[in-house]
Amino acid sequence: MNILYDERVDGVLPKVDRGELLKQLRTALPDLEILHTTEQLKPYECDGLSAYRVVPMLVLLPEHLEQVQTILKLCHALQVPVVARGAGTGLSGGALPLEQGILLVMARFNRIIEINPEGRFARVQPGVRNLAISQAAAPYQLYYAPDPSSQIACSIGGNVAENAGGVHCLKYGLTVHNLLKVEILTADGEHLTLGSDALDAPGFDLLALFTGSEGMLGIVTEVTVKLLPKPQAARVLLASFDSVELAGRAVADIIAAGIIPGGLEMMDNLSLRAAEDFIHAGYPTDAAAMLLCELDGVEADVHEDCERVEQVLKRAGATRVRLARDEAERVRFWAGRKNAFPAVGRISPDYYCMDGTIPRRELPAVLRGIDELSTQFGLRVANVFHAGDGNMHPLILFDANQPGELERAEALGARILELCVAVGGSITGEHGVGREKINQMCAQFSSDEITLFHAVKAAFDPAGLLNPGKNIPTLHRCAEFGSMHIHQGKLPFPELERF
Amino acid sequence: MNILYDERVDGVLPKVDRGELLKQLRTALPDLEILHTTEQLKPYECDGLSAYRVVPMLVLLPEHLEQVQTILKLCHALQVPVVARGAGTGLSGGALPLEQGILLVMARFNRIIEINPEGRFARVQPGVRNLAISQAAAPYQLYYAPDPSSQIACSIGGNVAENAGGVHCLKYGLTVHNLLKVEILTADGEHLTLGSDALDAPGFDLLALFTGSEGMLGIVTEVTVKLLPKPQAARVLLASFDSVELAGRAVADIIAAGIIPGGLEMMDNLSLRAAEDFIHAGYPTDAAAMLLCELDGVEADVHEDCERVEQVLKRAGATRVRLARDEAERVRFWAGRKNAFPAVGRISPDYYCMDGTIPRRELPAVLRGIDELSTQFGLRVANVFHAGDGNMHPLILFDANQPGELERAEALGARILELCVAVGGSITGEHGVGREKINQMCAQFSSDEITLFHAVKAAFDPAGLLNPGKNIPTLHRCAEFGSMHIHQGKLPFPELERF
Known part of the structure; x- marks a missing residue:
């Protein structure tokens, strides 16, 4: 299956001269590894959400901060969109490439710069794997708390981008609660520090704003995480x-x-x-x-x-x-x-993983609702989730080779997420919006709220070059998708009547 | 002492026709209480930081959301700056009025809308006192954790604006960690919901961004806080x-x-x-x-x-x-x-309260540094603070009636905050920047970072009408104040040499 990024609806992508870009990159950064043949590019066509696939224009594999800075300045000058990628384990297509954009792979920034047991923090590069931080801190009886299921592979930069969670988030919080400081490069290559080594920072809380912003506000170049003492x-x-x-x-x-x-x-x-x-x-x-x-x-x-x-x-x-x-x-x-x-992947040819979050007290009602929707759509749903946080992961089982099943699975998924919103919840707990849930954002937010998101995006990236078409839908998209904004059960939602 | 807001440096305030504004307010909102005589306005000339005093142009005391919305739309149309005020207990002059602006007092929004013991949250209006929430939740053995020393008087709306702390923040977090949702009105009167009833929300984390934004991004009209079980x-x-x-x-x-x-x-x-x-x-x-x-x-x-x-x-x-x-x-x-x-106020005619936050491990060195600075400036400093968070409150004792002592106290205060920044800390932990520490923001942040703050501000309030001249300095101000940016001890700081 090969669903292209919907350029028509969002219409934000300029046409790029690939040859010119490649030439300028090679001149400016002769040491930079650039992948450009179809064979080289193919493995990067999707992240952990394989339902969407797009072959990127170029894949760049920088190793130094200065290289990233030059790449960003060059892309900014030529108006080339940039999609950042860590380990590619994301589940919402946040790192889905663009045909007309470069894929900036940060995997080689994999150095643990400092483990500071006294200050209880670790300073690491963005490509460091989540579990590697805890392993490096283990000699001091410390660890890094957020533990996504993919922790053996996923990178801390990606964790910051998606505000990743895990099974221990109920007690220890999401990524945002376990960060002290993030160094970033903006779309035009400016180097900024968000947060501080102290527990609070003055001015607006840009560290929290940045965390979970899915690569739309800047590129993470260094992360300082809090370390906790290992439970006895x-x-x-x-x-x-x-x-x-x-x-x-x-x-x-x-x-x-x-x-x-x-x-x-x-x-x-x-x-x-x-x-x-x-x-x-x-x-x-x-x-x-x-x-x-x-x-x-x-x-x-x-x-x-x-x-x-x-x-x-x-x-x-x-x-x-x-x-x-x-x-x-x-x-x-x-x-x-x-x-x-x-x-679950072993018992079904395909599955579609949801990530809705609901107020905990609504769990029984929503589980009953999912069961009814499952019967209605004729597709099995497996429920496995972080119950304590109200963060649900219904897995919709389907077979993409059966005509119409993918569409039915997507429609069922949309209904489940709308149900989450209708009981006061949200369409994502820890996997992010990415490409996958961009339409459901129209259900979650009013057009005023979406307009504000765009204004905030523009404050960081006025040209809209960082990961366009993800996370925040255009108002145009919402209009095409249908006026869907559900304000916490106040608009009619037939399933809710029966709960 | 009567230090006027420095209009020259920041130059953001338009000239307002007070008579026209008053006429239009009375026509649009005949029920709205408006204070306009000098006698009525005088009590509002400062908040908890009495070193700065400005008599506002008008004081408005709305009671309903619709009134606030109309006020904001009117002020927006006439380009009148708006300073919001809760209980006026703030310690950094965040609610310091403007001569050419209205003071929007939200104290009459004092209704507790809902205490939900099952969902463990309270929904309250912004003028509700911090302690009143815990009192209302007490029958359910629940309470609201952040407890600023002023909790008997300060309002939750002000707590959100300043991201207030308290003695229990080490374990239970700041205001931002204890919020689920905030309803706001933007500068032009749009009604938005930030956050959700679930533990995470998609899109950018505007709730965290808004918390601690000191009235510059919007007016809080309702707050949903988390309640915790009372410790046994x-x-x-x-x-x-x-x-x-x-x-x-x-x-x-x-x-x-x-x-x-x-x-x-x-x-x-x-x-x-x-x-x-x-x-x-x-x-x-x-x-x-x-x-x-x-x-x-x-x-x-x-x-x-x-x-x-x-x-x-x-x-x-x-x-x-x-x-x-x-x-x-x-x-x-x-x-x-x-x-x-x-x-401390009883043993000194005046005192000046600092609010620097430092990495905990730097406590002994910074305490020694403050002691040396105290000797050097010839002013006593009393230290009383949240040691566990590294949030210091040095109180500089002085006598404003002694010529030059205020200036010496301010200079000493600035040195102490710069010392905090130099060891990787920040100029405020819980009191906010407000009017008081606006110059020290130039020490904390680079001009790129300050530019980004302004862009974020403009995303919410393009006309710059909400609380101008607080929290975020203009680059012009920083230039006049002197190029002060200290990047975590990397720039020379003589006191640090001796630590």
């Missing part, structure tokens, strides 16, 4: 339920009991069976839904919290509650969860 | 030290031990004696410095943490460590700290 102890409970709704209610009960678990994840029968077949984690394949609840901290507290959570789970109707008997089993329990996406 | 138990330890440096090192040791106290405050001899004379809190008046360390959470943990902290404090050289024997003493210990500013 971590235990995980696995609870089985006879229905997803009961499991959803149990989540609310745990939080209501004043406990903040290190992780609180839910999987329904379809996803837990897929994971079990793949990883043999020891999951209860007869359960309609299961919860994984991790407690971490000081040994004595963890012990006490485990007992309290077990009581809450049983009162909430868990048919069985198991404590991982040792560290090996704990790791296995998590391995099943972290591999749930590829596991 | 809270105990406070008071430790005495023979030097401020030893106390500074003990702070780092506590954090290094992996303990996150609910509050961790330091007071030096000058400030603790002033507080003791005023409040009779039971402070050790012979100590060179003292630390207050509060541990909160589940009963068993608090008990254990107290023991661990006591050991750390003793190893760090504390001459005495006392546990508040009961709740009454705990409250008294905090009352002394929370009244430290007025207490």
Whole structure:
């Protein structure tokens, strides 16, 4: 499948003289590696969201800050769009290339500059892998908290661009909560520092604004992240339920009991069976839904919290509650969860991963709604998600080779996201908007709000050269897509009537 | 003392026809209370920072959203600057009026719209007092965490504008970390929602950008804050030290031990004696410095943490460590700290409060530097601050009636803030930049960074009508002030040589 970036609707891309650009790049940066043959470019045609594919005009692989600066200045002068890419693990097509733009691959900026145990921070280049930071900090009993499932491969620069989350975000926050400082280059090659080494910075909070801006405001060239002390102890409970709704209610009960678990994840029968077949984690394949609840901290507290959570789970109707008997089993329990996406990939030719976030209290209603929509559209949906944050990942199973199934999957996905918005939630929790959810942004925001986003974008990048066509839709696109703005359930949404 | 807003340097204020504005306001909003006589206007000439005073052109006291919207549209049409004000407790002159502008007082928006114990949030109008939220949530065993010392009087709208902190921010974060959603009106009266009821929102993080923007991007009309469960138990330890440096090192040791106290405050001899004379809190008046360390959470943990902290404090050289024997003493210990500013006000005709934030590890060096600067300028400095966050509040004692003392105090204050910037810190932790620290912004940021701030401001308020002349200096001002940008100690700073 090869869906081209919709140039007609957004109409922001100037026509670029590829030959002229290549010539000027070679002259200005003779040492820069440039990929330009079809064969070389093909592997870069998509990121982790393979449903969209576009072969970029050129792929550039810089190794030094000065190279990036020169590239940006040159592209700015020639009005060439620039899409930045880290490890290419993104799930919303944020790093999807443009036919008329360069792909700026930051993977070679992979140096850990400093681990500072006293100040509890790490200063790293953007291409450093998420897990590598924790590995480098491990000798000091420190770690970097956000842990996307792709943490073995994804880069910290990409994490900043997408404001990545992970299973431990409920307790430790998203990427934005774990950053001190980011160095960036703007579209015209200016070098700026956002944030500071102290806990607060004066002026507008550009660090928070930048985090999650999906490569539209600047290129990350250095990141200073906070490091946390490793919890003394971590235990995980696995609870089985006879229905997803009961499991959803149990989540609310745990939080209501004043406990903040290190992780609180839910999987329904379809996803837990897929994971079990793949990883043999020891999951209860007869359960309609299961919860994984991790407690971490000081040994004595963890012990006490485990007992309290077990009581809450049983009162909430868990048919069985198991404590991982040792560290090996704990790791296995998590391995099943972290591999749930590829596991579902084994039972369906294609799947489409949603990333809606809802107020936690709406979990049971939304799970029921997804179930109804699944029946209505005739497609299976596997639910596996960060229950504690209300960050859902319904996986829509389909077969792209069956005529009409892709379109049906996309339509179902759109309905699910609109349902999330209608209950006061949002269309993305941690994967970003990228190319994939750009139409749903029209449901999330009013035209005044979208206009403001564009004005903020223009403050950083007046020429609109950085990652155009992602994240923020044009008003024109929203008009074509249909007037969809749903203000927290105030506009009619038939599914909601029945909840 | 009556220092006028420096119109010459910033030159952004148009000349306004006061009579015409008054006429149009009365026609459009016959029910709106308007203060316009000198007698009525005088009480609004300053906020909590009384060193700067300007009588506003008009004071408006709206009660409904529609009134605010009409006021903004009218001011926009007539190009009249608008300064918003909550309770007027701000400490950096953020709500300092303009001679040629209206003062928009939001104090009458004082309704608590909803306390939602299940969703753990409160929806309130901007004029609601900080403490009133916790009081309304108390029946559900919930509270709102950020607690500025002025919490009995300050409004949540002002807290959002200044990204207010408090003694518990080390553990629970600043205002920005405790918000879900803010409703605003832009300069031209558009109504926007920033953030969502879910834990993350797509698009750029405008909620974080807006928080702490000091009334320059829009007017807050409604705030949804997170509520937290009240800690089961809270105990406070008071430790005495023979030097401020030893106390500074003990702070780092506590954090290094992996303990996150609910509050961790330091007071030096000058400030603790002033507080003791005023409040009779039971402070050790012979100590060179003292630390207050509060541990909160589940009963068993608090008990254990107290023991661990006591050991750390003793190893760090504390001459005495006392546990508040009961709740009454705990409250008294905090009352002394929370009244430290007025207490210092009793021992000096005037004082000037700084709000620099530094990386925690730099505490001993910066305390030593402040001591040297104090001797050099011949003015006493009392240190009382949020040690755990590295957020310092040096109070410079002076007598404005002694010729030259104010100027010397200001010069000393500027040196202290530059010292904070030079060690990688910032010129404000929680009080904001406002009018007071606008020159020091030139030290904190490069001209590229300041230009970007202005572009972001223009994205929200192209005409520059909201609180002009605060928070972000013009490049012209920085040029007049002198080229001061200090990039984290990289530029020469003589005091640093000796540290």
